[in-house]
Amino acid sequence: MKNTQIKRYQQLAEELAEGIQAGVLRPGERLPSVRQTCVQRGMSPSTVFQAYGQLESRGLVEARARSGFYVRAGRRAPRAVPQAAQPRDEATPVAVSELVYALLDSTRDTDVIPLGSAFPASHLFPFDALARSGARAMRRLPATRITGALTAGDEGLRQALRRRYALHGVPMAENEPIITNGAMEALNLCLQAVTKPGDLVVVESPTFYAALHALERLHLNAVEVATDPRDGVDVDALGELLSRQKVAACWFMPSFQNPLGALMPPARKQALVELLAHHRVPLIEDDVYGELHAGARRPPPAKAFDRDGWVLHCSSFSKCLAPGYRVGWAAAGRFAPTVERLKMMSSLATALPPQLAVAEYLAQGGYDRHLRGLREALAAQQQRALRLVERHFPTGTRVTRPLGGYFLWLELPPPVDALALHHRAREHAISTAPGVLFSADRRFTHHLRLNVGHPGDARFDGALRRLGELAQGV
Amino acid sequence: MKNTQIKRYQQLAEELAEGIQAGVLRPGERLPSVRQTCVQRGMSPSTVFQAYGQLESRGLVEARARSGFYVRAGRRAPRAVPQAAQPRDEATPVAVSELVYALLDSTRDTDVIPLGSAFPASHLFPFDALARSGARAMRRLPATRITGALTAGDEGLRQALRRRYALHGVPMAENEPIITNGAMEALNLCLQAVTKPGDLVVVESPTFYAALHALERLHLNAVEVATDPRDGVDVDALGELLSRQKVAACWFMPSFQNPLGALMPPARKQALVELLAHHRVPLIEDDVYGELHAGARRPPPAKAFDRDGWVLHCSSFSKCLAPGYRVGWAAAGRFAPTVERLKMMSSLATALPPQLAVAEYLAQGGYDRHLRGLREALAAQQQRALRLVERHFPTGTRVTRPLGGYFLWLELPPPVDALALHHRAREHAISTAPGVLFSADRRFTHHLRLNVGHPGDARFDGALRRLGELAQGV
Numbered sequence: 001m002k003n004t005q006i007k008r009y010q011q012l013a014e015e016l017a018e019g020i021q022a023g024v025l026r027p028g029e030r031l032p033s034v035r036q037t038c039v040q041r042g043m044s045p046s047t048v049f050q051a052y053g054q055l056e057s058r059g060l061v062e063a064r065a066r067s068g069f070y071v072r073a074g075r076r077a078p079r080a081v082p083q084a085a086q087p088r089d090e091a092t093p094v095a096v097s098e099l100v101y102a103l104l105d106s107t108r109d110t111d112v113i114p115l116g117s118a119f120p121a122s123h124l125f126p127f128d129a130l131a132r133s134g135a136r137a138m139r140r141l142p143a144t145r146i147t148g149a150l151t152a153g154d155e156g157l158r159q160a161l162r163r164r165y166a167l168h169g170v171p172m173a174e175n176e177p178i179i180t181n182g183a184m185e186a187l188n189l190c191l192q193a194v195t196k197p198g199d200l201v202v203v204e205s206p207t208f209y210a211a212l213h214a215l216e217r218l219h220l221n222a223v224e225v226a227t228d229p230r231d232g233v234d235v236d237a238l239g240e241l242l243s244r245q246k247v248a249a250c251w252f253m254p255s256f257q258n259p260l261g262a263l264m265p266p267a268r269k270q271a272l273v274e275l276l277a278h279h280r281v282p283l284i285e286d287d288v289y290g291e292l293h294a295g296a297r298r299p300p301p302a303k304a305f306d307r308d309g310w311v312l313h314c315s316s317f318s319k320c321l322a323p324g325y326r327v328g329w330a331a332a333g334r335f336a337p338t339v340e341r342l343k344m345m346s347s348l349a350t351a352l353p354p355q356l357a358v359a360e361y362l363a364q365g366g367y368d369r370h371l372r373g374l375r376e377a378l379a380a381q382q383q384r385a386l387r388l389v390e391r392h393f394p395t396g397t398r399v400t401r402p403l404g405g406y407f408l409w410l411e412l413p414p415p416v417d418a419l420a421l422h423h424r425a426r427e428h429a430i431s432t433a434p435g436v437l438f439s440a441d442r443r444f445t446h447h448l449r450l451n452v453g454h455p456g457d458a459r460f461d462g463a464l465r466r467l468g469e470l471a472q473g474v
Numbered sequence: 475m476k477n478t479q480i481k482r483y484q485q486l487a488e489e490l491a492e493g494i495q496a497g498v499l500r501p502g503e504r505l506p507s508v509r510q511t512c513v514q515r516g517m518s519p520s521t522v523f524q525a526y527g528q529l530e531s532r533g534l535v536e537a538r539a540r541s542g543f544y545v546r547a548g549r550r551a552p553r554a555v556p557q558a559a560q561p562r563d564e565a566t567p568v569a570v571s572e573l574v575y576a577l578l579d580s581t582r583d584t585d586v587i588p589l590g591s592a593f594p595a596s597h598l599f600p601f602d603a604l605a606r607s608g609a610r611a612m613r614r615l616p617a618t619r620i621t622g623a624l625t626a627g628d629e630g631l632r633q634a635l636r637r638r639y640a641l642h643g644v645p646m647a648e649n650e651p652i653i654t655n656g657a658m659e660a661l662n663l664c665l666q667a668v669t670k671p672g673d674l675v676v677v678e679s680p681t682f683y684a685a686l687h688a689l690e691r692l693h694l695n696a697v698e699v700a701t702d703p704r705d706g707v708d709v710d711a712l713g714e715l716l717s718r719q720k721v722a723a724c725w726f727m728p729s730f731q732n733p734l735g736a737l738m739p740p741a742r743k744q745a746l747v748e749l750l751a752h753h754r755v756p757l758i759e760d761d762v763y764g765e766l767h768a769g770a771r772r773p774p775p776a777k778a779f780d781r782d783g784w785v786l787h788c789s790s791f792s793k794c795l796a797p798g799y800r801v802g803w804a805a806a807g808r809f810a811p812t813v814e815r816l817k818m819m820s821s822l823a824t825a826l827p828p829q830l831a832v833a834e835y836l837a838q839g840g841y842d843r844h845l846r847g848l849r850e851a852l853a854a855q856q857q858r859a860l861r862l863v864e865r866h867f868p869t870g871t872r873v874t875r876p877l878g879g880y881f882l883w884l885e886l887p888p889p890v891d892a893l894a895l896h897h898r899a900r901e902h903a904i905s906t907a908p909g910v911l912f913s914a915d916r917r918f919t920h921h922l923r924l925n926v927g928h929p930g931d932a933r934f935d936g937a938l939r940r941l942g943e944l945a946q947g948v
Binding site: 120125132138144181188210213214325327341346347349352353 | 594599654
């Protein structure tokens with residue numbers, strides 16, 4: 001991507017977004033046609049398409065087949081969205097408490113309806129096809145390739161990933177990606193590659209608890225940065241933070257953040273990457289939900305804007321294709337050699353059978369079809385869950401409407417304590433992920449993350465309704 | 475195991491061992507029959523069997539079918555065995571150099587005959603049967619079990635391991651073992667569970683380089699303890715060290731140590747475990763070669779003597795059944811809950827397909843037959859390799875004769891620099907593992923670890939001969 005081009009489509013998208021937000025362009029209204037805009041603005045069709053595509057991925061407009069782009073109806077008024085947190089601008093040594101472990105454990109009990117779980121429903125994944133692919137690939141593989149399993153991972157799988165990223169405009173170097181034991185290992189290795197004990201790491205507010213775990217394990221301190229429930233990290237606030245404090249790294253989830261579901265618009269991602277490159281601060285990018293976009297196009301990861309190698313991009317197949325297979329990767333830019341060494345030191349290599357199963361499955365060509373079905377199912381279920389929340393939760397409940405992933409983030413009206421609700425719900429065999437899990441200093445006491453990744457499961461719908469009723473009573 | 479019983483068979487074994495070493499019992503001579511000894515000593519047959527079995531696992535006697543136990547012929551005179559190192563009794567911050575990485579990389583080049591590699595020949599492993607087992611198990615597994623993959627590992631595999639250990643007299647608790655991404659991850663998790671940055675860890679001298687890597691990664695300091703090439707860690711020397719310095723942990727390989735091949739006799743293991751329990755110092759036990767004994771019985775791991783949970787026992791299937799599958803485990807005693815949490819924090823769970831493939835293979839019942847064949851092949855090849863070393867290496871070369879595993883450790887006569895030899899050998903497309911890899915302070919400059927795990931491969935025999943000739947000329 002050339003820089004001038006980004007700026008032109010970006011400028012157009014921002015202009016239109018402002019028009020929509022100010023009410024100049026109203027819900028249901030059609031945007032000027034691409035041809036019209038080309039003529040008016042003296043732009044190429046591809047620039048205009050990029051701008052419209054970005055508006056679409058931000059959920060502001062929708063494409064209708066053979067008709068054009070329309071301002072989306074039913075965008076919620078801002079008052080119903082949870083408020084952005086005002087994090088304390090202080091380093092916090094991370095210590096995930098016994099309570100947090102107990103809560104996590106409770107989400108694993110199989111007799112419990114796991115509204116607190118981090119994984120979508122198992123029926124969404126092509127396990128039979130993966131098992132067949134795995135068997136075929138393993139039988140075909142020469143034994144010497146098995147004993148010689150390499151730290152960086154199976155070369156066929158790495159090539160397939162490079163090709164796939166290239167199609168999305170993200171070039172990868174020859175030493176990227178390193179295949180890891182899920183994204184979790186990738187993130188941990190990347191974090192270790194760029195920090196030493198006692199360092200300060202910036203995280204979102206709220207933060208995915210695994211980031212807090214990783215910081216704790218490596219004896220690091222966390223500082224939270226303001227994070228908008230819709231647009232993600234506040235880059236200006238981050239800039240101020242960086243000018244005042246010595247920071248070793250940022251650990252962010254720029255697309256469909258866990259737990260908020262926030263999606264940083266491309267311009268924000270670009271500004272983030274440029275800010276961090278300027279300060280020479282590495283960005284650890286957790287992109288595990290990137291493929292689960294509700295809009296038509298995959299949002300670009302921050303790595304798409306990385307020119308100097310400061311982005312350590314991590315992802316996996318665990319949320320979009322093969323849970324339990326633990327096939328993840330790190331494309332760590334200038335830190336790729338360091339990450340490969342750390343991988344060798346800490347777990348030598350990633351198991352070969354799951355890598356080959358996934359590589360073979362990708363080679364068969366069914367992945368994009370699977371993803372389309374998965375995205376549709378998740379988006380439909382989100383709508384259904386939102387209606388249940390509106391109907392059954394207490395008045396004053398705020399809820400996110402993420403443009404991808406399968407989490408809702410609820411802000412309950414102040415009298416409702418989310419931890420008390422969690423315990424009540426457990427008595428009804430329902431797990432939740434209360435907000436205290438998502439902050440080093442136990443804020444978000446009346447917040448809740450709900451897993452809505454279980455389409456077509458009446459038990460989940462029932463549990464959601466019941467949870468709302470319990471919240472009325474807590 | 476009851477304590478008094480251990481002591482009685484132990485006492486008998488030591489007495490007989492002394493007799494053998496002093497020449498009272500000569501090579502080829504038959505030990506008194508079990509019945510005879512029972513009567514003479516007033517011992518139960520099982521006690522006498524235990525004593526004889528221990529002598530056998532130490533390589534001092536051999537069992538002949540329907541005949542009895544005989545003092546082994548051909549035990550080498552001590553002069554030909556490499557000398558025990560005299561480690562400096564100082565903490566060394568661990569920094570594995572660029573050189574070491576370059577050396578490791580060179581052992582991975584597939585065009586090179588890998589005398590420096592850490593893995594045996596791929597034809598020794600039942601990859602086809604494993605692939606079939608894996609496919610069968612994955613197709614049978616309910617999808618919910620796949621998405622719900624647990625941090626501790628597949629329960630079926632864990633049960634199979636518990637049963638197997640119990641058969642060898644090693645009880646495991648319900649929260650043991652934790653399945654890991656190979657033994658490497660198990661060892662790293664255990665090390666992290668019992669240390670914090672800056673701590674001091676005792677390692678053998680020489681040490682497996684992965685231990686040095688792990689220490690480096692976790693910002694730990696190493697102190698080496700005297701290690702006999704045949705009998706392993708000098709427990710008295712360790713006792714002195716512990717009385718003078720504050721030590722956070724020991725990382726040892728009590729059976730078939732890498733690179734020495736040393737096997738600590740059971741009494742030494744027991745003394746080690748008791749010493750460490752007394753000092754409340756955890757022992758991280760790397761037992762990956764335990765199944766590859768040349769004698770008739772598996773040597774007991776240190777964990778067999780652990781009454782207070784200070785032993786963190788780690789092993790895997792990577793060297794004895796399924797390289798590339800990365801199925802390892804940690805049975806971490808009193809630290810099991812900590813290790814499970816660290817596993818959750820750092821890589822969430824181990825990939826399920828390889829776990830199920832191994833579990834299904836074990837359930838089919840072919841594992842012990844496979845192991846017998848593997849052991850015989852490795853023992854025969856060791857004999858062959860020893861003859862080649864004797865014939866082709868310079869006069870004055872000392873070499874170990876391990877009772878298991880597939881490494882030889884060579885001490886070349888002082889003028890021969892092992893690193894220079896390594897570089898010469900690389901020009902002839904032969905890799906070696908020079909001694910400097912195995913110490914934090916780059917000692918063992920004229921030592922060499924050779925992989926002799928490639929039975930029936932004329933290329934390996936040729937490479938060994940060539941290496942000896944090169945050593946003559948360096």
